[in-house]
Amino acid sequence: MNNLFDYATSELSQDAVICWCLNWLNEPETELYPLAVDLLKKMGEVTVESGQTLRTVQQFYKTDILICLPGKNRVILVEDKTDSSEHGEQIRRYRERLTRLSEEERRLCGIDENVEIRTVYFKTGFLYDADRLVDADITIAGEAFLQCLTPYQGKSEILDAYLIFLERKLKQQAREKDFLQEPERLNDSAIAQHTLMRMIFPETLWKQGSVLYEVYHGSSFGRPWTEMVIAEYLFPAQKDGYRIFWRMDSDQDGTYLSLRFYDPYNKKDAAEKQTHVEAYRKHRAQIEAICTYEFEPDSMWAWENVRCGHTENYYEASLLTLHLEQALKHWDTEREALIQGARTLTKQFRRKN
Known part of the structure; x- marks a missing residue:
């Protein structure tokens, strides 16, 4: 199968997949709306109310993905990795930078000074010891992402192609372990x-x-x-x-x-x-x-x-x-x-x- 994701293997491509999944929250009448809800719950949102929207911003002060939740004064900072690991305390530095936003930047994100910041370490590659040291509120590994996506197989050609790619990647990791x-x-x-x-x-x-x-x-x-x-x-x-x-x-x-x-x-x-x-x-x-x-x-x-x-x-x-x-x-x-x-x-x- 000629799969786009066999070529789009960078972290920016994975950022795009995550944002694509999450942004279905803004289209509640679609079949993939529940996917966005499920992924947000994996990122720590205990409940996602009807009518809740979000905004995803990529590379905001070098943050891979910033998820803004209007009305909740909360953002989710996602550090996304494919096969590399965090370096230079990225999450700590990016989190600290978010506490120093200007009034205009806060307005664009829909937050105020006392914003709640949740951090997520997202990695589809193998988790080494270094990945266990990452100071994040939540870690989402490749297996967890696959589990989140699988119920929606057959609802989108894009999603199906990514599922094939991710399943193959995880199987390859399992083979290398053995x-x-x-x-x-x-x-x-x-x-x-x-x-x-x-x-x-x-x-x-x-x-x-x-x-x-x-x-x-x-x-x-x-x-x-x-x-x-x-x-x-x-x-x-x-x-x-x-x-x-x-x-x-x-x-x-x-x-x-x-x-x-x-x-x-x-x-x-x-x-x-x-x-x-x-x-x-x-x-x-x-x-x-x-x-x-x-x-x-x-x-x-x-x-x-x-x-x-x-x-x-x-x-x-x-x-x-x-x-x-x-x-x-x-x-x-x-x-x-x-x-x-x-x-x-x-x-x-x-x-x-």
């Missing part, structure tokens, strides 16, 4: 990497708002990587410090899990370099001892299997590297060893944040 069916997905899917990382290191370790045990991701030359910090240290008598973290990435041999040391020291300062090298060597020796004496010689975590080259002069230096091909291939028998080994090593660095 990395055991296609382990190679770990090489090119941040969703697959996140899922495995959280399988090894459960979310219960993470205190929301803490940098420790939050799983985050990025990419390098188009290749995804996923990381989780497990410890932070300060150097004695210095303000600076370093981190220990797990990294999931891939190379020519496939997906690997690497324990790393990160210290952005001044390479031109001999004293800093010496401090950096000593800290790295200390932790490498610590890891070598654990892998040598706490794991059996035939374990995947035995030192001979995870030892990596000395990279002590790098800002980001590997302490060990474990390629996951065999563990994934024999998941039923190797899963527990993989998880417990990683957790055993992690416990050596447990620190309060």
